[in-house]
Amino acid sequence: MTVEVQTETLVEVRNLCITLGKRTQPVKVVDGVSLTLRAGETVALVGESGCGKSLTALAMARLLPSPPARCESGEIFFQGRNVLEMTEKELQSLRGDEISYVFQEPASSLNPVFTVGNQVGEAVRLHRQGTNVDSEVISLLRLVGIPDPETRRKAYPHQLSGGMQQRVMIAMALACKPRVLIADEPTTALDVTIQAQILELLLRLQEELGMAILLITHNLGLVADVAHEVHVMYAGRIVESGPAVEVLTNPTHPYTTALLNAVPRLEGTRGRLRGIPGTVPNPGFLPEGCRFHPRCEKRTELCSTEEPEPERLDQSHWVTCHHWNE
């Protein structure tokens, strides 16, 4: 569909395993995740709550709360440098400068007792000494589409709507022109109209600044809208990955199909939506064999005994299922 352009690889995660809990009884919550972020591209990480997608994202700038979380094995490279072996000083310049985050709930991520201008300015003061903070803050707020930034920067978070608060969060994340933006459910708490505005904003900024975006979401509609590549995660493992359009038009893993069928459609649904029976398994008590098999419609005996290995369908479409070609 698109012309292959060799773009710069910014982040490479290889075989990442994250555990929680005591060292004596570790519980694996992320198991063998690999993904690559390239400049100017949007990669989506999709899955239900508790599948390990947020932990994977936090690990990229070593922000995992430790203890209880630990990177047990695997490698994370940022432009060739191993993040897991960086010193605290190197990490400080990585976080915010190179990799920054936008979280789900702007209202609880912003400090209620400081003005938004002050909070956006903090990143500028810390990371870019010598710049004129006030004018930089104003231009950042203008960049994310906040009207009348000269006066709005003096507002406190509670004086702004949810959409405006999320814009402030994005302005903070962009303060140091990062190469990688990790957006963890950036629109989940917002109205649909504001969701569309924020997505449009992220896409425009990506075009202007050439960032790589990792979009974490459970909404496949968003993925269809903006992502170049998608990784579907279930119980700590990536079960299907590939170009977004390809995966969404030809979903191969039963979990991807089930997620797609669970979304009510605007054009109406004939009969009843299927949903996915049961719940995400507790990472401490994962089922034998394929992790999805207790909730899967295609399961056979093989699924409950043997864990499937990732298989390649074509150039970049991978799936982890025994029965993908049936």
Add this chain to the structure above:
Amino acid sequence: MSRVYNRYKQRNVANETTADIDRKHREAISAGDAAELTDAAAPVRGMPLVEVDSLSVAFGRGKSRVRAVDEVSFNVGHGEAIGLVGESGCGKSSLARALVRLEKPAAGAIRFEGRDLSTLKGEESQQYHTQSQMIFQDPYGSLNPRLQVGRAIREVLTVHGRGSRIQRASIVSGLLQSVGLDPGHANRYPHEFSGGQRQRVGIARALAVQPRLLIADEPVSALDVSVQVQILNLLKDLQRDHKLTILFVAHDLAVVRYLCSRILVMYLGRIVETAGSGPLYSRPMHPYTKALMSAVPDVSKSLEKRKTGKGRMIVEGDVPSLSTTFKGCPFQSRCHFSQERCSEEAPPLREVRAGHYAACHFAEDLMSIPA
């Protein structure tokens, strides 16, 4: 003194019917098991269950007084599932809360089976709360963290004097079962449940008094997609099996379409468009409805757009503050189609086609433009 007597009287009345209640719950459960998968949302004809007549809800005094709901009128039929859609701050929650008497109307009236709610007093008022119940958006915030869920449900039965002590336990387990939870989990605390399960507890609690009207205020927007479907299907089953009337409040038009047969679209405290879900989705007439539809992240629509390279229609800006005064159409500041006439004359809600109402000067022209 009289309150104690009233409670005593009520309990006696209730005692006569507890066997009835129990039987009904059991029937409901077995009906749920044997249920076929059919599309049920057809309204039952006859006198409407709820009539809302130029209702206004206002907050504040003097200069800072705002009208969150501004002269809204509509009817809800028996057994109908009706959707109320709009952005945050459009007054949809205030309207929902007024229907369960959590807000007092500033003007206008709500009639439940022909009786004006503002005339209800004392016992009658409590009686009304057994007829209409509400489920809330945030299943984390709406359950007492220090109360086992079984006790939280039993509290409702106690307050309304349903069943004897022993009967209540069996009613509670019947309720838990009917919303798809394990009755053995009655002695667990809210934090031991997932978000979807907590929402089920909220629904069980609302159903405890066997209401006829269920008001659901954004019940699925805080949940994962896979869990959303489970809750939507549960509401669908309850509507069919218990002949429940549902007012479903949401901001996502795709979700509303799945459950509701008729839709009200609200903007700045007013209804700007209302129709059956078929015509509303195939031929939206108000630019705001079009914008809402365009904003829904829909997989097939997005993939189609990627192929054709067409962008979506995005409404600019936020919902204006209710306290700002303006002349003409409330949506004009964000409308893609606004013209001179819109800033001078407020469009009334009018019937553009049979059963399809819209508040736009140019509804006829907009109908032909695809969303």
